[in-house]
Amino acid sequence: MSDILLEVNNLETSFFTHIGEVKAIRNVSFNVKSGESLGVVGESGSGKSVTFLSVMRLLQHPGKVIGGEILFNGEDLLKKTTKEMRRIRGDKISMIFQDPMTSLNPVYTIGNQIVEIIQEHNNVSKKEAKDRAIKMLDMVGIPSPESRFSNYPHEFSGGMRQRAMIAIALSCYPELLIADEPTTALDVTIQAQILSLIKELNKKLNMSTVLITHDLGIVAKVCTRVIVMYGGLIMEEGSVKDIFYNPLHPYTMGLLKSIPRLSSNKTRLVPIPGTPPDLLKPPKGCPFYNRCNFAMNICKEEMPLYYQRGLQKAMCWLLDEDAPRVEEYERQKGGVRSGA
Known part of the structure; x- marks a missing residue:
């Protein structure tokens, strides 16, 4: 059995704007192995986030995948129906977005948002879902998870909201976690805690992790392999040691x-x-x-x-x-x- 979990071949993604076609991703190919931690780096606009929004099939109009294939466990995600993708997202593949304040629903408690994801993808009772949600809050280091379960997003600090987002993403034990700039707007101490948490959970749950960032220092702490993107293309790919000590x-x-x-x-x-x-x-x-x-x-x-x-x-x-x-x-x- 292959150890490749995600395989992207010749991916092309464009944005069809009123002034023309923006070729955001051009013939990009890479893979993610089971259990590994992959870093994707590059300046803003290099195509990092668009690549993985394409993988998740979450591109908004006017963005569109126009070529290539995205194989997850050997099945092409581009051939899946919208309903089939809803079953995969949040269950087999989860994504942590850049801003936890806008990603969390302000009118629902943190606990209810985790329970909703669990029940969407698992045939469990509300009590079982709540127990798992509390367990996830505890796993990501939120103190007093039983009482915090009933808190709203505005009652959490920035770092706590990011931990809550990680708890939501991990609540169905995904095979692949995509973290898009997970430490944006967090202070240095909280950044270190979040990165340490992602690294620890990657090993503990044996899941594959993709960390999207512009910061090579973050990649050095968390990842084992790196993809460097620029202008919608992969410029270089190698182990962390290769990229830092023998860049080509x-x-x-x-x-x-x-x-x-x-x-x-x-x-x-x-x-x-x-x-x-x-x-x-x-x-x-x-x-x-x-x-x-x-x-x-x-x-x-x-x-x-x-x-x-x-x-x-x-x-x-x-x-x-x-x-x-x-x-x-x-x-x-x-x-x-x-x-x-």
């Missing part, structure tokens, strides 16, 4: 340079110059061409191939055997060890 793509190198570090030297952060590509008119070559310090003529004219280095792959012409040797690029492939 100049975009990944740029992200690593922008991470704050504890150091005695008071050096400025190094931002990536320029702006992301216009996906109304996506470039025919590498989307990072106009921001790359190592760009060549071919990068502008032709889309790079994916080059494999062990279990790591990247989409960059500099990895071609006929590419010129660029000393600074070779140095920055040392990742965080070289100061990249």
Whole structure:
């Protein structure tokens, strides 16, 4: 039996606006293995959230999946009916959204919202659902879960609301949990607690986790494998160790340079110059061409191939055997060890 839980092949997603087609996701392929924790990183607008909203079939108009396949346990989710997807969402696949305040219904208690999900997907009594809901609140570290069960969202702090969202997402013991910027708007202490909780539950429940973020520091703490996205494409993919200590793509190198570090030297952060590509008119070559310090003529004219280095792959012409040797690029492939 395959250990691949989710397999996305040649996914294409567009937004059909009044000014034209925005090609948000372009020929994206990846997989998520059973029990693993996958990080998906990139700047805002790189396609991270849209990719997984496509997986969940939660895209709103004018967004539409126009190509590819999304296989979950070998079954193509794009061929499922709306009713079939409702049975899968919240049961087999759950998602934690960015803002817990807008994701929770303010007029229902936290407990009732968890009970509703449990009863939607499981043939259990209201008492059994309530008992499980209290157990879930306790599991995610909410104190006095029996009394907190009857609280409304406004009676919870930001961190507690995020824990409640995690409890809702886990209430049916999903095989795959997708967390979209789960620490947004939380202070540093609460961020650390939420990340620790997700990592602990990933092991305890043996579920697969996808963590969507723009913060490579978060990925280093929680994930085992990383996908780097830019311009609606996957630029690089590899283990956390590969990405941090042997980055192959100049975009990944740029992200690593922008991470704050504890150091005695008071050096400025190094931002990536320029702006992301216009996906109304996506470039025919590498989307990072106009921001790359190592760009060549071919990068502008032709889309790079994916080059494999062990279990790591990247989409960059500099990895071609006929590419010129660029000393600074070779140095920055040392990742965080070289100061990249």
